[in-house]
Amino acid sequence: MADRLGIGIIGTGTIAQQHLIGLRDSAVGHAVAVFDVLPDRAQATAREFGIPYVAASIPDLLGRKEVDAVIVCTPPFAHRDPTI
Numbered sequence: 001m002a003d004r005l006g007i008g009i010i011g012t013g014t015i016a017q018q019h020l021i022g023l024r025d026s027a028v029g030h031a032v033a034v035f036d037v038l039p040d041r042a043q044a045t046a047r048e049f050g051i052p053y054v055a056a057s058i059p060d061l062l063g064r065k066e067v068d069a070v071i072v073c074t075p076p077f078a079h080r081d082p083t084i
């Protein structure tokens, strides 16, 4: 599955976990990086799902060459910045 998209996850709360479960067996994409304003939560998610990179910021995540697309999993008040 070498051609799968590299997915970055922004926000690692409840709905992110569901997306990550879905990506586990996906032929389309796999999670390659995560970011959360709560670093411990991002680290725990990366450990649980075997995600290789925990970003220090959104620009850090977006700058990774292996990130082809992102899933924005932040609360509504924090949708704007990651989306733009």
Ligand SMILES: NC(=O)c1ccc[n+]([C@@H]2O[C@H](COP(=O)([O-])OP(=O)(O)OC[C@H]3O[C@@H](n4cnc5c(N)ncnc54)[C@H](O)[C@@H]3O)[C@@H](O)[C@H]2O)c1
Pocket (backbone or CB within 6 Å): 010, 011, 012, 013, 014, 015, 016, 035, 036, 037, 038, 041, 073, 074, 075, 076, 078
């Ligand atoms: N929980 C559900 O069943 C569900 C279902 C459908 C849609 N959604 C939508 O998904 C979105 C997230 O909901 P949730 O339930 O996962 O919330 P949540 O509170 O469980 O998780 C949100 C995560 O985003 C992080 N976060 C907050 N601001 C951030 C920022 N600026 N940058 C990066 N990370 C940030 C928080 O630290 C938290 O870990 C909402 O828009 C919600 O409406 C949720």
